[in-house]
Amino acid sequence: MINNLIIRPETPDDYKETELMTMRSFWNKYCPGCTEHLMIRVIRESEDYVPELSRVAELDGKIVGAVFYTKAWIVDGDIRHELVTLGPLAVEPTLEGNDIGGALMRETIKLAKKVGVAGIVLTGEPDYYPRFGFRRCSEFGITDINGNTFDALMCLPLNDDFSSIKGKMIESTDFEKLDEEERLNEISKEFPAYRKVKVMDGFMQIFEQHLGVVEAVVDEIYYVRYWEKIIxxxxxxxxxxxxxxxxxxxxxxxxxxVSTITKVFRNLLEN
Incomplete structure (x- = not known):
């Protein structure tokens, strides 16, 4: 972990920088481009936003990470339990591997326990969140809104009351605003025009790996450009x-x- 990393609440002066960092963090990860910079604005505007748990990470005066929390509910018939969900959790991509995301998770989990949150539910990378104690929701009888369960649907119990919680996980209805393509396009004009990449048809998930472009080849070593880095x-x-x-x-x-190239592909948007 970086020694001089500061974890603190976000201020209005941070907003644009946080959004750009988040955009870079998720760019081309689940689809060409991303929507997470719009998600942050939707969250800040929502009555379900939980700013007392949300935090940014600052390094040498720059925002290099952020995590946002909103209210969520587990509903079983007439029984309704309020919890929180997190996302996005973003880290400046050129600083990955420095435990910035881990620092944000540990600090905000501690804050959630302190204020008495019963638990945290999320849909996220199944190889990442278990290190913080998250387990599959199916172990607790919790499903998504359609009654489905899958590896990425996880939860972290934070008190003894969680044992009585089961049902369908309901997120804030404000997340439906992420489908507003016109607003996404307008917001995206405020940021650099990064190259969009499409690896495959259909849903794309790049878990634990990254997309880059080969800059040069020397003997058996390939020098890959990943944002401003050559790897x-x-x-x-x-x-x-x-x-x-x-x-x-x-x-x-x-x-x-030395890193490992696992796939060579052609950008389907440029064919």
Missing amino acids: PAKLSENVKEKPAAGSDVQFAWNHKG
Whole structure:
């Protein structure tokens, strides 16, 4: 973890910088571009926003991480329990591997316990959140609004009352505003015009990996541009097509050594 990292509440002066950092964090991760910068504005405007739990991470005067909380409910017939849900959890992509997201999670979980929140529910990366104590909602009889359960639907009990909570997880109806494409397009004009990438048809999830472009090849080392960084990488044995300079690749980032290219692809938006 970075020693001089500051975890604190967000202020209005942070808003634009937080949104840009979040946009960079999620860019091309689940779809071409992202919607998470719009999500932050929707959350701030919502009556269901929980600012007393939400926090940003500051490093050397710059916003390098953020997590936002909103109210959520577990509903079982006429029984309704109020909890909180988190998201987005964002980290400046060039600073990944420094436990910034972990620092935000630990601090806000501690705050949630302090104010008496019964538990936290979320839909997120199933290989990441269990390290903070999150477990599959199916273990507690909790499903999504349609009665479904899946690995990414997780919860973290924070007090003994949680054992009596079961039912369907309901989020704030304000999240429906994320489908307002016209507003997303208008907000996006306020930020740099980053390149959109489409890896595959249908739903895209890039868990634990990243998208980059090969800048140069020297012997068996591929130098991959990831935002402002150039990351040395080797080719996975499972990759049959050797990339050249300019190739789009998916890679697993080794923050302490040589990374691994796991896929060579063609941007479907540029065919």
